[in-house]
Each structure stands twice: as structure tokens, then as C-alpha cells.
Amino acid sequence: MNDERQDGVAGRPDERDGLRAARIERALQRAFHNPRSGGTPPRLAAAMRAAVFGGGGRLRPHLCLAVAQACGDDHPRLADAAAAAVELLHCASLVHDDLPSFDDASHRRGRPTVHRVFGEPAAILAGDALVVLAFEQLARLDAEPPGRILGVLRALGAGVGHAGGIIAGQAWELEPRADLARYHRAKTGALFEAAAVAGAVAAGADPAPWREAARALGEAYQVADDIADALADPDELGKAVQRDAELGRPSAFDRFGPRGALERLGALESRALAALPAVAGRGVVERLIRRSVARLLPAGRAAAAM
Amino acid sequence: MNDERQDGVAGRPDERDGLRAARIERALQRAFHNPRSGGTPPRLAAAMRAAVFGGGGRLRPHLCLAVAQACGDDHPRLADAAAAAVELLHCASLVHDDLPSFDDASHRRGRPTVHRVFGEPAAILAGDALVVLAFEQLARLDAEPPGRILGVLRALGAGVGHAGGIIAGQAWELEPRADLARYHRAKTGALFEAAAVAGAVAAGADPAPWREAARALGEAYQVADDIADALADPDELGKAVQRDAELGRPSAFDRFGPRGALERLGALESRALAALPAVAGRGVVERLIRRSVARLLPAGRAAAAM
Incomplete structure (x- = not known):
């Protein structure tokens, strides 16, 4: 949509992206490393790991860490655990x-x-266990400021809970x-917002200025997902397509049409960028938003069809 | 099994029991009262409430509060929220x-x-949402000591998580x-232990001396459940019976026989009582254990059959 973003994507990858990605994977591995005895049943352990380490763009934890970095990142271990929690909750919901x-x-x-490989009971339990793990691994941090940990936990609760979080989003489908x-805000926007808030809180900053940009990025992601669901090649997407229409779910693609949905995606990117607070470190979040939206654009055949 | 307990049960109800019961119900209602906007989809809200307010002995939150009381209960609001969390997690698992x-x-x-009334998707989401709510309503307490809140959260994570908690217990069945x-310890004992630990931590006490008694009470509860499942009248029990045998689950009844299982229940009660620490307030927990085990005994036809 604009040259600046295209250049950013075509150019050398931002080094921070790679460092953040490494931090996220380490934090996720650390979350699973529990010194407590008791033992995890093997099938459950395998199902949980398959849910978390089976690919995925890690966009939400990147947002969490990028906001923490923009805010000074003075407690990186807490920011890492916050980012891991965001991803664990996202994987559980998937x-x-x-x-x-x-x-x-x-x-x-x-x-x-997960349920196709490990069976439905193991998939249900794996989701449950990932939710618990998300919260627990934060509570287990004993060298981080307790007040900030609790702030992160509250942000996550808002992002996934029954009152406006992911679970509310899934339940609006019923x-x-x-x-x-409201459906999109809960189903997708809420966890993006929680990711940004958790990143700011982990770094001891006021989370309020980051909310709007995060919500807009979340909405952009949802619109892109609606487009992908309606148009994309299933091999490329890695999952079945046109499920939303089959399930009668509200979709931006159905509502605005192909061109309208694409315009909406661009407008949401602009809104996210415009909403970023004028702090010194905002550039890191700005780059993340540009790069993420570029990756969300439908590729190949799908783009040609639009 | 001994006269003292029978007297305790036949005599006037302990006033503390009623006060604790009222605190538990108030705390559960408070957990649902979320000032955040966003809205809860009506079917999800109804399913969550049906899961929590549809009866139940509240044995685990009683244990949590009784231990808090035995330890001085200097932060009753935190103890209440801990007890509510224990029950929310229990209801989610059910x-x-x-x-x-x-x-x-x-x-x-x-x-x-819940799934028969509200459908399977709403039941899955209600369970998920109750797990989130259990943790979140604790994180939302802003006038309680943060270190204690985190200690309660850690205890709950251990009680329900994949490494030895309820979810591990359910997954051992796969x-x-x-x-x-190990199966019983995870499936039932772990949340009883977490309830006692959470109660002690909420009151600022060392939780270690309460663990053994709580585990024994949890095991007693599981043995009683096995006996009930094998023998009880379904109308009296309020759920289907002989499911464990149908599902090929390890059962104390199958392993020890009717008389052996009953003896084991008595031995576990004795072990729980003997394990109680010698603190001034231990009487409140002692009475709870005696009363609870008496209630767990198979009644009527089932007892006669043994």
C-alpha cells in the first residue's frame, strides 16, 4: 500500500525482530520447565508442546515485547514471561x-x-493446561516486582476472559x-490489547497510550484473517478455508467485499500507526506494525483475485 | 466409625460452618461481578453460573477458609478470593x-x-472462562499483599496444572x-492440598504443616467417590454411577473391595487428623475433616450392601 512498508519488508530483517523471536522461544521453553515434581502424563505433555511449538507467527508476543522495549524493558525476564503467557493463551484458544x-x-x-493427532480429550486438557500454565509461570517469578506481575495477570485476564476477552469472542459465535x-474486538483485539498492556506494565510504564494502537492492529489482523479465509489457497494458509462462511460467522470480507476489506486493512494500519504514543522508543513498535500488516496481506493467487 | 464424629454430626451444626458457607457464596458472587466493560455473551454467562451455582458441597473452599481461620485469618478478603478460586477451578474441571x-x-x-443444557461449545468455553476467572479475580484484589496473592496463585497452579494437578489427573485417564x-493424588489430592496451602498463605502462615492432612482428606474423598460410584443409588448421588468401571478407570473399590475401601476411608481420616499441626486454631480444621468424612460415607441401601 505504500512504498515505505514495501521497502521495510524487502530490506534486511530488523535485528531486533530476530532477538525478540529468540527471547520468545526461550521464554516459552522456560514456561514448560517446571521444577515441581508430580509428573506430566506423556500424552498431555506431547499435546501441549504440539500446540505451542508447531509454528505460528508469534505476532502477539512480539507486540508485547516490542512495547516493553519501547518502554525501556527494565525487567526483561518479566517481559519475556508476559510474552510467553500471551502466546500460551493464544495457542490454548486455537x-x-x-x-x-x-x-x-x-x-x-x-x-x-492437536485433537486429530492426540484425540479430543487430550486436546481439551491441553488447552486447559496451557491457560493454567500461562498464569502460573508468571506467578512463579520470584525476582520480579509483585505489583507488576499482578498488573500483567490482570491484563491477560481481560484479554482472554468472559467479559470481553477471547473466550467472550468465541462465545459470541454461539x-x-x-x-x-464487538465480536472482533473480543475475539482478536482483546488479546492484542492485552499483549501491549502487559508489555508496558512489565516495563513499569503506563499502558493506556498503547491500547488504541494494539486494538487497531488486532482488528487489522482479524480483517486479514477474514480475507484469507475467504480467498486464500488452503496449502498456503496451512488450514481449511471458507470455514467462517460455512459457520455463518460475521466476516469483514462478507460485509465489505474484497476491495472494501482490503481498504479497511490499510485504514486500520494507518490508525494503529497514528495511535502510537510519542515516546522515544515508539519506532520499534512502528516497524513491527508495518512489517506485520505487510505479512498479513493476501499473497499470490488470492491477491490477484482481489 | 467412632462416636466422637457421630456426635459431632448429630449435634448442632457448627456455627462456623454456616458463616464459612456464607463467605464462600459471597466470594463466588463477587468473582462474577466484574466492573470491566465489554460484555459477556448471554449463553456463556448462563453456562458459567450453572456450573458454579448448581449445588455442590463446597468442601474444598471450606478447607481453604478453615485453614485460613486456623492461621488467624488476618486478610479475610484474600482468603475469601482464594476459596472462591479453588471452587471455580473445581467447577471448571467438572x-x-x-x-x-x-x-x-x-x-x-x-x-x-452444563453441556446438556447449553451445548458442548458453551460448556468448553465456560470451563475455560472459569479457569481464567479463578486467577483473574485474585489478581484484581488491589488492597491485599501482592506477595501473598502470588503465593495463592502458585498454590492454585500446582493444584490444577499439568504437572501433578487436576488436569494431570484427568490426563492420566488417557x-x-x-x-x-499418583492418579488419585493428581485428580483429587492436589486441589485439596492447594486449598489448604492457599488458605495458609492467604493468612500469612507457613503452608507446609497443612499439606499432609489436606492430601489425606483428598484421598479420603476420592475413595468415597469410588465407593459411591460403585454402589450408590443414582438418584441419591445426583449423577450416573459405575462410570469408573465402564471407563476402565483405576478405582479403590475395585482394588480393595467394598470392606477394604471403607477401611481405607477410615484410615485416611485418621491420617488426616494425625497430620494436623499443633497450632491453637487446629480445632476448626479438625471439625471440618470429621464432619466431611462422615458426609462422605455411603448412606442407605449402599451402606447396607457393604
């Missing part, structure tokens, strides 16, 4: 969303879904009528 | 355990199960072989 009684998805991120904006 | 891919239970606590003691 595992449950793929279940037969929801999307009945056979593939996710190019691989068979209602005969749902407002598209 | 909702998921009743799902078609687990027990496929039609009734629980004398009523149709394994071809499971050690009976």
Missing part, C-alpha cells in the same frame, strides 16, 4: 477453537490439529446475533 | 470432565450437566497405565 464442536479443523499452521465490531 | 469425550455425563449434582496413588 486448540479449543479447532475442536469438532467448534471449527472441526483438520489442519492448523500446516499440520494436523449467539443468534452478534455485533461485528 | 464441566470438562462431564463432556461427551470424557465421562459423557447427563447429570451432575442432581441436574442436567494413558494405557497409571499408578493408582
